[in-house]
Amino acid sequence: MVSTVVQNLEKRKIKAKFFETKEEAKKEVLKDIQPYASIGIGGSATIKEMELYEALLKENKKVYWHWQVEKEKVSEIRQLASQSEVYLTSSNALTEAGELINIDGVGNRVSAMYYGPKKVIVVCGVNKICSDMISAMDRIKKEACPPNAKRLGLNTPCAATGNCNDCLSEARMCNVTVIINHKPMTVDLSVYIVGESLGY
Template sequence: MNNKVKAVIENLQRRKIKAQYFDSREAVIKAILEESTNDQVVGIGGSMTIKELNLHEVLKDEGKEIHWHWLVDLQKRNEVRQKAASADVYLTSTNALTETGDLVNIDGVGNRVSAMYYGPKKVIVICGINKITSDVTSAMERIKKEACPPNAKRLGLKTPCAVTGECNDCRSEQRMCNITTIISHKPMAMELHVYIVGEPLGY
């Protein structure tokens, strides 16, 4: 763990957010299994990090009840989003994490970001080192350059960024940049963990 990551963890802890560092994806998966031992119902927010870690399958094998809208047909997604938001534990990632400890996110529907601060009993945010930025301004720049465009392309959306790879602050009907949140301290009504992994994960 380098000095920058150490400072991020210390700043998160000052904000009453439980923060830990893990060298590898195997180590963070083990920690999540241990942390969720007593949590039967698991909600998951849209996250390439979770998909890359295959966490939904790992937890399913542990007998957990999984609610993730990525796993169901389009007509069932709103129902599953609502169930995920009231789960015992909610797993997701963050679009950016500042060195001072802010979790910065941009969302299209809003289910992921809202569940990060209200609804579930506990939230675990898994963040690869590629998502650490110096401040909120650089966090926003990162999201609009490195997160939203590739995500729009992956989803096959007809937005300018899916074609150009750059944010155009569009007015497209399929625009993804609808809701921006900054979590700057532990939400009052839930337990919040941030697990930083020492390798790139997600967008």
């Protein structure tokens, strides 16, 4: 199935590679970002689990990640991340047909995936692969947003119940939905699929 996803991504002009382990993918990311000075990171448990932030600091890169700064600097760092030369993140779901499906609360992560940075690298564990868009949305609503809302301590129904209620809560994180059907015109987009379960 993974080979089919890789082939379908490439048909959509999105560069795609498969790695057995997150360590192999991490080495490839660090190699690919070498020519660039500034790296932005979108909210991503996958990137955190790979310990890429720490590795990038050792490479003496300018790294912008709002998860690593005090609350009053979050907005500024989000903006700087979206203006970086390279943007690293994950995807909430990836269809077998090669489409990237994402839901965001603020929109900074999803917007930077298709506009702003010169290069975008999306790292996805095999747990993110879904048969189609419907199952992808179902996965996000059941397996991504509720546990993420709980992790963030948000006052939403899904954080309490573990199920999406399509709420109108002020703390709602399902505010912006983006589908990348094909390589964005001005972005060098790569998807690295890892043969492990990563992130939400």
